Amino acid sequence: MQVVNSAKAPAAIGPYSQAIVQDGWIYTSGAIPLTAAGELVAGGIEEQTTQVLANLAAILAEAGASLDCVVKTTVFVQDLGDFAKLNAVYEKLFNGHKPARSTVQVARLPRDVLVEIEAVAKLPAR
Numbered sequence: 001m002q003v004v005n006s007a008k009a010p011a012a013i014g015p016y017s018q019a020i021v022q023d024g025w026i027y028t029s030g031a032i033p034l035t036a037a038g039e040l041v042a043g044g045i046e047e048q049t050t051q052v053l054a055n056l057a058a059i060l061a062e063a064g065a066s067l068d069c070v071v072k073t074t075v076f077v078q079d080l081g082d083f084a085k086l087n088a089v090y091e092k093l094f095n096g097h098k099p100a101r102s103t104v105q106v107a108r109l110p111r112d113v114l115v116e117i118e119a120v121a122k123l124p125a126r
Contacts (some may be wrong), residue, residue: 006062009055010034013110018059024123026063030076030116031055032109040111045082048114049089056119057093068097069121075103076116086115 004019004026005011012018012029019028033041033048034055041051057067077086083103099119109116 002063004059004063006058008036008058008062010036010038013038019063021063021123026060026065026069026119026121026123028056028059028119028121030074030118031059032111032113032116034111040113045077045079045085045114046089049086049117050093052115052117053090053093056117060119060121063121063123065121065123067094069124070094070097070099070119071122072100072120073102074118075101076106076109077103078106078109078114080105082114 002021003017004021006018009018009031016029019026031052033051035041035051041047053067060066060069075086077083080103
């Protein structure tokens with residue numbers, strides 16, 4: 001098992017790793033819209049989703065993968081009313097790649113953010 005930590009994404013804010021690689025699979029923790037310096041991104045769901053996916057891309061890159069390698073995401077949102085706006089950013093940043101996905105509205109997220117996303121990805125063949 002390999003622990004993945006990218007300096008280009010915020011450090012974990014609890015007792016967990018940004019991601020774990022096991023048997024060619026990458027399992028990320030939930031990423032929230034903090035900068036690498038740990039600052040919350042200003043703005044609404046679009047800006048927060050953009051930062052979350054940038055964080056996931058940085059973590060995946062550290063492990064040797066990219067968003068194109070993602071096979072499944074789980075998206076946690078504070079308000080499903082933001083679904084269309086979230087989807088527009090998600091679709092653009094995944095650039096046509098459509099991993100399986102679950103989206104769940106939750107009562108509250110860490111730091112009161114609007115969105116958190118976790119991913120499962122397969123390392124590319126070498």
